[in-house]
Amino acid sequence: MRGGHSLLRRRGGRGCSCCWRWWRQWGPRRAAGRGCTAWARTPCGCWTAAACVRPRATAQPRGWCSSIRRGAATASATHPPGERWRRTCEYFRAFTKEFTTGENFKGPDRELRTVRQTMIDFLQNHTEGSRPPACPPLDPIQSSDILSFMDSHSGQYHAVVFESNGSYVGREVILDLIPYDNIMVSRALDTDKAFLGTLGISSVPSCYLIYPNGSHGLVNVAKPLRSFFSSYLKSLPDVRKKSLSLPEKPNKEENSEVVIWKEFDRAKLYTADLESGLHYLLRVELAAHRSLAGAQLKTFKDFVTVIAKLFPGRPPVKKLLETLHEWLANLPLDKIPYNAILDLVNNKMQISGLFLTSHITWVGCQGSRLELRGYPCSLWKLFHTLTVQASTHPEALVGTGFEGDPQAVLQTMRRYIRTFFGCKECGEHFEEMAKESMDSVKTADQAVLWLWRKHNMVNSRLAGHLSEDPKFPKVPWPTPDLCPVCHEEIKGLDSWDEEQVLVFLKQHYSRDNLVDTYSVDQGSPGEWEGMGRRQEEGKGLNPSGKAWGHQDTESLRPAHILGPRTDLSKSLHHRLDLRLQSPQGPQTLEEAKAVVPFLGVGFSSLDMSLCVVLYVASSLFLMIMYFFFRVRSKRWKVRLYHPAV
Ligand SMILES: Cc1cc2nc3c(=O)[nH]c(=O)nc-3n(C[C@H](O)[C@H](O)[C@H](O)COP(=O)(O)OP(=O)(O)OC[C@H]3O[C@@H](n4cnc5c(N)ncnc54)[C@H](O)[C@@H]3O)c2cc1C
Numbered sequence: 001m002r003g004g005h006s007l008l009r010r011r012g013g014r015g016c017s018c019c020w021r022w023w024r025q026w027g028p029r030r031a032a033g034r035g036c037t038a039w040a041r042t043p044c045g046c047w048t049a050a051a052c053v054r055p056r057a058t059a060q061p062r063g064w065c066s067s068i069r070r071g072a073a074t075a076s077a078t079h080p081p082g083e084r085w086r087r088t089c090e091y092f093r094a095f096t097k098e099f100t101t102g103e104n105f106k107g108p109d110r111e112l113r114t115v116r117q118t119m120i121d122f123l124q125n126h127t128e129g130s131r132p133p134a135c136p137p138l139d140p141i142q143s144s145d146i147l148s149f150m151d152s153h154s155g156q157y158h159a160v161v162f163e164s165n166g167s168y169v170g171r172e173v174i175l176d177l178i179p180y181d182n183i184m185v186s187r188a189l190d191t192d193k194a195f196l197g198t199l200g201i202s203s204v205p206s207c208y209l210i211y212p213n214g215s216h217g218l219v220n221v222a223k224p225l226r227s228f229f230s231s232y233l234k235s236l237p238d239v240r241k242k243s244l245s246l247p248e249k250p251n252k253e254e255n256s257e258v259v260i261w262k263e264f265d266r267a268k269l270y271t272a273d274l275e276s277g278l279h280y281l282l283r284v285e286l287a288a289h290r291s292l293a294g295a296q297l298k299t300f301k302d303f304v305t306v307i308a309k310l311f312p313g314r315p316p317v318k319k320l321l322e323t324l325h326e327w328l329a330n331l332p333l334d335k336i337p338y339n340a341i342l343d344l345v346n347n348k349m350q351i352s353g354l355f356l357t358s359h360i361t362w363v364g365c366q367g368s369r370l371e372l373r374g375y376p377c378s379l380w381k382l383f384h385t386l387t388v389q390a391s392t393h394p395e396a397l398v399g400t401g402f403e404g405d406p407q408a409v410l411q412t413m414r415r416y417i418r419t420f421f422g423c424k425e426c427g428e429h430f431e432e433m434a435k436e437s438m439d440s441v442k443t444a445d446q447a448v449l450w451l452w453r454k455h456n457m458v459n460s461r462l463a464g465h466l467s468e469d470p471k472f473p474k475v476p477w478p479t480p481d482l483c484p485v486c487h488e489e490i491k492g493l494d495s496w497d498e499e500q501v502l503v504f505l506k507q508h509y510s511r512d513n514l515v516d517t518y519s520v521d522q523g524s525p526g527e528w529e530g531m532g533r534r535q536e537e538g539k540g541l542n543p544s545g546k547a548w549g550h551q552d553t554e555s556l557r558p559a560h561i562l563g564p565r566t567d568l569s570k571s572l573h574h575r576l577d578l579r580l581q582s583p584q585g586p587q588t589l590e591e592a593k594a595v596v597p598f599l600g601v602g603f604s605s606l607d608m609s610l611c612v613v614l615y616v617a618s619s620l621f622l623m624i625m626y627f628f629f630r631v632r633s634k635r636w637k638v639r640l641y642h643p644a645v
Pocket residue numbers: 364365373374376377378379380381384417423425426427429430451452453454455456458459462465467468469472477478571572
């Protein structure tokens with residue numbers, strides 16, 4: 001085995017999908033920037049390429065690895081400076097019993113596309129006896145096979161990519177779809193022109209789809225490219241990424257929670273997601289801090305400033321954020337108890353027009369299981385929205401100290417994530433990315449694109465991770481169906497048209513694309529009555545709308561976001577919990593819930609203390625007045641009876 005690979009070690013033994021794994025490494029566009037990664041023989045023994053980074057201490061060899069030069073920082077971080085590196089591909093035959101050092105790749109050039117195609121050839125030319133079972137057939141099928149698929153009603157999708165003899169699109173799409181259930185992909189050559197005519201195919205490559213119910217038709221995509229075909233097929237209803245086995249849920253009660261699916265449009269941004277995210281951020285995530293002081297307070301104040309000025313949501317939420325901003329800006333204190341912030345956020349004077357829902361309703365961020373997606377998804381959406389608003393409405397930041405600063409949102413986000421985000425590990429990853437290149441952002445548009453690029457890098461790192469929702473696979477975003485013009489192919493490799501991506505992002509994360517469907521009716525009496533009742537019962541805030549069983553950290557942890565406490569030791573949600581479990585966490589959370597119902601109106605503890613102070617002060621005043629007049633009246637009496645005195 002040549003050169004260990006962390007991915008192999010991490011994933012080895014978790015089912016045989018290694019063909020797909022190397023395909024993921026080399027297939028999609030992100031391989032272009034990473035190139036020189038050591039690969040060794042996979043556990044199932046597929047043909048495996050080891051694109052090794054090997055030191056060549058002496059003369060500079062032919063065919064320098066361009067991706068290494070581009071990613072110099074990464075290379076020099078892992079290898080001593082001054083050493084020379086070269087990309088070499090070694091191939092290991094599946095199930096080989098002989099000791100082998102691999103076969104050297106000797107293609108016409110060292111372009112990524114050539115390497116990829118050579119790998120496909122090696123895979124396809126595998127001798128039948130030792131064919132890796134996880135690898136699908138890559139040879140073209142015949143017209144008769146296609147006709148029998150049409151008659152078979154197999155209950156799953158069957159896609160056939162028609163292409164010319166030298167094309168690799170079909171095989172690439174087949175490999176792209178390996179990790180997906182409920183779909184089979186084959187390829188056919190364009191030799192039988194009469195058959196193609198019957199199917200209505202006038203040009204190749206084209207994709208023909210046979211539906212589970214037996215109906216069939218030509219797939220319509222904006223461009224006949226691999227990424228478009230793959231993306232279309234992955235987005236078909238019931239086509240899901242094969243799920244990784246998750247530990248069993250320990251609690252029967254929790255198991256009985258059902259996800260009620262809300263239909264939504266992926267091309268839209270939902271107010272409900274942004275508001276639910278804000279609610280979680282202000283009432284749960286922040287509650288892990290008993291008080292805010294110093295750098296923490298500054299971070300929070302800056303965050304509130306940015307969001308108060310740029311949040312494009314509904315007026316009552318904007319007004320609440322504005323009030324919070326003004327209150328924080330005018331507070332002459334170096335330390336603020338979290339309760340005071342919560343009091344303001346929980347403001348229930350509907351007449352004042354401030355309101356932030358206390359219910360969690362995920363729409364575009366809903367997961368196919370309760371523990372998936374939710375808050376982190378909404379946080380991404382919130383920050384993308386803010387970068388876009390800063391770029392399209394720069395005047396909003398005038399007078400805040402952030403005007404003219406292209407990194408205003410990014411730096412604020414960076415500090416928020418580092419200081420408050422429940423997932424510490426995520427914060428560290430984000431900080432690494434920020435350190436690397438955030439300083440290079442010179443305009444508000446670049447900030448929009450910077451965040452988009454980094455988010456895609458996170459997506460790429462987390463693809464196939466336990467926290468990935470099979471219904472929402474982590475893929476380069478926006479997908480071709482959302483933005484066809486954002487995608488192009490250069491030298492056979494997928495690439496982005498960044499100008500178009502910027503246009504798309506500005507439209508997608510704009511106020512005009514924000515829809516209120518599923519959002520909580522603002523300030524409806526029911527909302528407050530329900531909240532008041534729950535508090536009267538002493539059961540605190542429950543974003544899921546259910547009564548809390550007991551008042552501990554667990555109970556304030558919204559089940560919708562963090563899910564049941566399973567042994568998801570590596571999952572994001574577990575990491576999100578860690579900060580809430582900090583020693584002061586439960587105490588603080590208890591305090592956070594201290595909103596006292598009084599006369600049926602939700603008075604906060606701050607209101608109550610002010611009332612007491614006023615009451616005592618007015619009683620004292622009345623007593624002083626009483627004694628004053630008593631003394632004066634005594635004097636008058638004395639004067640009356642002894643006028644000579
Ligand atoms: C700053 C930050 C860092 C994180 N780091 C980690 C980490 O290190 N490890 C970890 O396990 N989890 C991390 N997470 C969580 C992880 O990124 C996801 O948020 C989580 O797994 C939920 O994924 P999702 O499927 O909802 O999609 P998300 O990645 O949360 O995306 C939410 C939505 O944003 C849109 N979107 C997707 N990509 C882009 C893009 N490139 N540009 C603009 N919009 C896009 C899509 O509509 C998508 O549905 C991080 C979250 C944040 C906010």
